[in-house]
Structures are given as C-alpha cells and as structure tokens.
Amino acid sequence: MVKGKGKQICMILALVGLLTGCGSQSKVPDDYATNEGYQTEKADAKADTETNTAETTAAAAGIAKEDIKVGVLYISDPAEGSGYSYTHDLGIQGMQENLGLSSDQIVRKIVDDSDAQATEASIRECIDEGCNVIFSTSWGYMETTAAMAEEYPDIYFSHGTGYMSNGKNFNNYFGRIYQARYLSGIVAGMNTKSNLIGYVAAQDSSNSEVTGGIDAFAIGVASVNPDAKINVIITNSWYDPEKEEAASRQLLDMGCDVMAQHCDTAYPQTLAQERGVYGIGYNSDMSKETPDSCLTSVIWNWSAYYTSAVQSVLDGTWDGSNYYGGMNENLVSITDLADFCAEGTKEKVEEAKKQILSGENGVFDGVIETNTGETVGKEGTTLDDATITGGINWYFKTVSVVE
Numbered sequence: 450m451v452k453g454k455g456k457q458i459c460m461i462l463a464l465v466g467l468l469t470g471c472g473s474q475s476k477v478p479d480d481y482a483t484n485e486g487y488q489t490e491k492a493d494a495k496a497d498t499e500t501n502t503a504e505t506t507a508a509a510a511g512i513a514k515e516d517i518k519v520g521v522l523y524i525s526d527p528a529e530g531s532g533y534s535y536t537h538d539l540g541i542q543g544m545q546e547n548l549g550l551s552s553d554q555i556v557r558k559i560v561d562d563s564d565a566q567a568t569e570a571s572i573r574e575c576i577d578e579g580c581n582v583i584f585s586t587s588w589g590y591m592e593t594t595a596a597m598a599e600e601y602p603d604i605y606f607s608h609g610t611g612y613m614s615n616g617k618n619f620n621n622y623f624g625r626i627y628q629a630r631y632l633s634g635i636v637a638g639m640n641t642k643s644n645l646i647g648y649v650a651a652q653d654s655s656n657s658e659v660t661g662g663i664d665a666f667a668i669g670v671a672s673v674n675p676d677a678k679i680n681v682i683i684t685n686s687w688y689d690p691e692k693e694e695a696a697s698r699q700l701l702d703m704g705c706d707v708m709a710q711h712c713d714t715a716y717p718q719t720l721a722q723e724r725g726v727y728g729i730g731y732n733s734d735m736s737k738e739t740p741d742s743c744l745t746s747v748i749w750n751w752s753a754y755y756t757s758a759v760q761s762v763l764d765g766t767w768d769g770s771n772y773y774g775g776m777n778e779n780l781v782s783i784t785d786l787a788d789f790c791a792e793g794t795k796e797k798v799e800e801a802k803k804q805i806l807s808g809e810n811g812v813f814d815g816v817i818e819t820n821t822g823e824t825v826g827k828e829g830t831t832l833d834d835a836t837i838t839g840g841i842n843w844y845f846k847t848v849s850v851v852e
Contacts, residue, residue: 511765512581514548519759520556520575520583522568522590525688525713527557532713533687534559536732537586537609540751547756548763556580562589562687572597576604582762584609584755587687588658595619605762610658612839616769622754623658625775627665627837628805629747631812632783632798633729634669636744637677637707639794640727644677646670647700649710649717651687653850657841659711665812666709667845673797679848680705688713694720699851701726707744718743734784744794746784753780773834776805819843 519541527538538557545555556578558571568590575583582605585594591611598606598619606619614621637646648666652659667679680703682696694716697708701724708721709729718735721728722742730736730746754772761767774780786795804810811831816824825843826832832841844850 511763514550514763517550517582517759517763518554518556518578518580519544519550520558520572520578520580522558522560522562522571522575522583522585522587524560524562524587524589526559531715531730531733531735531738533732534586534713536749537584537751539733540749540753540755541584543752544755544759547752548759550759562587565593568593569597576601581605582759583607584758586610588656589687605767607758614769614771618769620769620771622758622772623838624749624754624773624778624780625837626747626749626781627661627812628776629781629783630662630665631669631672631805631810632801633709633745633747634666634671635673635797635801636783636786636790636794637666637709637727637729638670638672638674639797640744640791641674641677641707643704643706644674645703645705646677646679647697647703647705647708647717648679648681649693649696649700649708649712650681650683651712652685653683654842654844657837657839660844661837661841662711663848664817664841664843664845667848668812668817669801671845671847672801675847677847679845680851681844681848682851684712690714690716693717697721703851715739730784736784736787744787744790748782748784750780750782753778773838776802813837818846820846820848 521541523534523537525532525534527534541555556575558575560567560571562568572583572593584607586609588610591608591613594606594608595613595615598615602618604618608619608621610623611621648663650659650663654660663679663681670677670679680700682700684692684696686692693712693714697717697720700708701720706726707729708717708726710717710731715730715735715738718728718730718739722739726742727744728735728739728742729744733746733748735746736743754774776782786798801810805812813826813832815826815828815830817826818824821843823843
C-alpha cells in the first residue's frame with residue numbers, strides 16, 4: 450500500500466469561517482494524518498456555525514510570531530500509539546512546521562477530559578506559561594473551556610468536537626468525518642465474509658459524534674451489502690485501553706471478521722490481525738501496526754485547521770467562527786486501500802467518493818430506518834448539520850449494541 454512517506458507540502462489554506470493562512474513549504478510528520486498540499490475554498494456555508502461573524506476584542510491587531518504560544522490539551526500521551534491524541538499532535542506539529550514556530554512555543558498538557566478540575570488547572574497552567582492560543586481537543590473539555598474563555602477574553606480558545614462557542618474568543622472545530630466513515634463502511638461491506646462486523650465505540654447514543662459515525666459507517670455497509678450486521682460494544686470512555694481490548698476480543702469471539710472503531714487505542718486492529726481477520730483503523734494510518742489486516746483507515750488531517758487558526762491569530766483576522774470541514778476541504782479522508790481488498794472495492798469507493806464531493810450523496814439522505822423500526826429524515830432531503838452534530842441519538846437499522 451502507498452504510505453505517503455516523507456512528503457513535502459505547500460499549504461495554501463483558507464479556513465471555513467477563519468480567514469486564509471499561507472504556510473511555507475516544509476516537511477511534515479511522517480503519516481497520512483497530516484495536511485497534504487491543498488487549497489480550500491470559502492465554504493458552501495451549509496453549517497449554521499460557519500455564519501457567526503462576531504468580532505473578538507483580541508483580534509484587531511494580531512500577535513507577532515515571536516510572541517505566539519500555543520497550548521494543547523490531550524486525553525492521552527500523543528507519543529503513544531496511533532490514536533486520537535497522536536493524530537491531533539501530528540496536526541500541531543504540521544502547524545508548527547508550516548508557521549515556523551519553535552518547540553518552546555508549543556505547550557502540551559495530558560489531562561482526563563472527564564475531570565473538570567484537572568482540565569481547568571491545565572488550562573490555567575497554559576496561560577501561566579504564556580499561551581495566548583489554547584486548543585482543547587476532546588469533547589469533555591468543552592464546558593470548562595467555555596468558562597475559561599469568559600474569564601480570559603484576550604486568550605483565544607478553540608475546542609475540538611462538541612458544539613459550544615461564543616463567537617468571540619472561543620470557537621468550535623470539527624469535521625464531516627461521517628463522509629469518510631461512509632466510505633470505510635463500503636470497504637467493510639465488500640470484504641466481510643461472515644456478514645458480522647465489529648465496532649468498538651467510546652460513547653453511547655447520547656453522543657452524536659460517535660453515534661453519527663457508527664450510523665454513517667453502517668449506511669455505507671448497507672449500500673453494498675444489505676445483509677451485513679454491525680455489532681457495537683460501547684466502552685463509555687474516550688480512552689480506556691483495558692475496555693477497548695476486552696471489547697475487541699468479545700466482538701472477535703462473536704465471529705466478526707472486520708473490526709472498525711471509534712476509540713483511542715489500536716486494539717481492534719492489532720487483535721483483528723492476530724485472529725487473521727480484517728480491520729479498519731481510525732484517526733491515523735493503522736496499517737503501520739497491522740499491515741496484513743488493515744483494509745483502510747479513516748483519517749483526519751488536522752494541520753489544515755491548526756495552521757489556519759493560528760495564522761488568523763497572527764494576522765489579526767480571527768473572527769470567532771466555528772469550523773466544520775470535510776472531504777472537500779481535505780480535512781477527512783480514508784487511506785489508500787490495501788491491495789488485498791476484495792475485487793470491486795476500489796471502484797465502489799471511488800464512485801461514492803465522487804458523489805460525496807459533488808454533493809450528490811450527503812450520506813444521511815432521505816428516509817432512514819433505525820434499529821427500533823422508527824424512521825428519521827424526509828424523502829428528497831439530507832439531515833442538516835445541526836442534527837448531524839448534535840441530534841443523532843439513534844442507530845441505523847443494521848446496528849446492534851452488545852451489552
């Protein structure tokens with residue numbers, strides 16, 4: 450498989466809701482989960498969150514590059530594994546390279562996002578260390594970040610996932626990962642032989658980020674293999690290696706022969722390879738750990754956002770708008786398919802990708818049947834962004850949650 454090693458990139462970035470930042474040509478970290486040269490266009494403005502143009506008190510003059518200092522909160526050590534924090538840190542490294550920042554201009558904090566007190570302490574430490582831009586990368590940091598933004602109106606706060614923002618010095622960023630999830634579902638549906646697909650999920654149906662990803666994946670599976678079933682085990686934690694390992698083993702024992710995931714460790718992938726079945730990675734290219742079983746990985750290119758966000762602070766063009774990029778902005782994608790994928794997989798994926806990029810396929814289109822027999826959506830319409838990001842609390846008809 451093509452690994453995308455050691456590529457040089459020239460980034461000409463325009464952020465959806467944040468103004469353009471141009472990065473210099475530089476070598477970025479060795480992984481798919483970095484931004485590779487692309488040029489975004491001003492958004493098609495579908496998201497309500499992209500229309501907020503309120504001015505922030507701190508934005509007017511900008512900040513000199515030598516005075517910028519960036520704090521980042523992670524739920525786990527980004528140096529470990531290939532998961533969520535690792536991928537975000539690749540984006541931070543890419544931003545640092547693109548903007549020519551020194552290592553002492555980046556402050557990293559590892560803190561449990563379920564601990565509000567520890568989160569607040571970490572943010573205060575960032576501020577005490579001179580950070581004027583702070584990225585909190587996980588859902589559970591949201592409310593604490595919002596409160597700190599009110600307390601420190603001259604600091605720029607940007608929260609990943611979630612939905613809160615103030616249109617001034619606190620914005621929200623995420624992406625249309627469901628688009629890439631749908632494509633990976635096609636891959637799973639084309640390659641399962643048992644028609645049993647496993648999915649290790651961090652949160653239950655109350656979390657639209659996780660549930661929407663499962664549903665998009667399942668809809669993708671059903672588009673090519675309506676007989677396949679998706680079995681989901683929920684760990685109720687964004688990062689819990691023991692639970693993620695146990696869930697993976699349970700799903701494999703049930704006969705699942707393709708393993709997908711929305712969790713931080715690579716256990717669903719490494720254990721799938723041990724059992725001689727397939728896997729679909731998440732966050733970064735997990736074929737590095739599992740070259741004999743990884744069909745593809747659903748990936749983020751976070752340096753696209755981080756570079757543009759910090760550049761807007763440098764330029765004084767930050768306007769507090771939220772960001773919601775997708776495949777058209779090259780924020781989300783899947784890695785090149787393994788050469789052992791079933792015949793016809795590549796063609797099905799390419800066809801669907803073209804439809805998504807053109808807007809013909811919105812993934813959550815028309816009337817969708819849930820696993821309780823109810824329906825959501827309307828014929829001829831697509832679920833809006835507000836629903837996708839905060840209103841998906843149901844599972845697609847082929848999904849079963851394993852207790």
